Amino acid sequence: MVRRIRPRTLRAGRVTVRSVRSLRQIEAVRALFLEYRTWQAVHREVTAFPDPILERGLRHLDDEIASLPGVYRPPEGALYLATVGREAAGCTGVRRIQPHVCELKRLYVRPDYRGWGIGRRLTRAALNGARTLGYRSVVLDTLPTMGSAIRLYHAMGFQPIPEYWPNPVEGALFFEYRLSGNAPVPLSRVVRHGTPER
DSSP states (O other): OOOOOOOOOHTTTTTTEEEEOOOOHHHHHHHHHHHHHHHHHHHHTTSSHHHHHHHHHHHHHHHHHHHHHHGGGGTTTTEEEEHHHHHHHEEEEEEEEETEEEEEEEEOOGGTTTTSHHHHHHHHHHHHHHTTTOOOOEEEOOOOOOOHHHHHHHHHHOOOOOOOOOOOOOOOOEEEETTOOOOOOOOOOOOOSSSSSO
């Protein structure tokens, strides 16, 4: 059976990005986090690092999924959900890591909705939300194999920075977005309780 795809302009025009508030929205984000987890476990051409590192990262992600909203709970964090009509299409979140500094996490768009600018909309919502929460800087890390994400971050004004936590993945990249009207924030290195969080 061939799935009929409606025109991109029609469906993309119905994209909405909202800050997550309700239990129903939290459950939608939980489902997306679970898909993100499966994607990480399956796409080893992207997550091409030793199995023990992946396994530790997945265990941490499992804990995060179970405790949602957890570290993304306001006023120090936030979750964002993108929908197309009534369908959940993607998500992201921000969480505090230092005074005045938050981290962009779990940017994920379902495969059927990629290429429509949803990742950009989610990132923009997260940056605006971080500013509202009083943060002066947003940081993130990503894998060198995540070409689309890296291009998005560059296009949106993120700048490369030194590592701010000891990511065990060789070649991991680190970026920062300085929110307008604020001076650079000095980053101390974050220690993750001895285990990777990715």
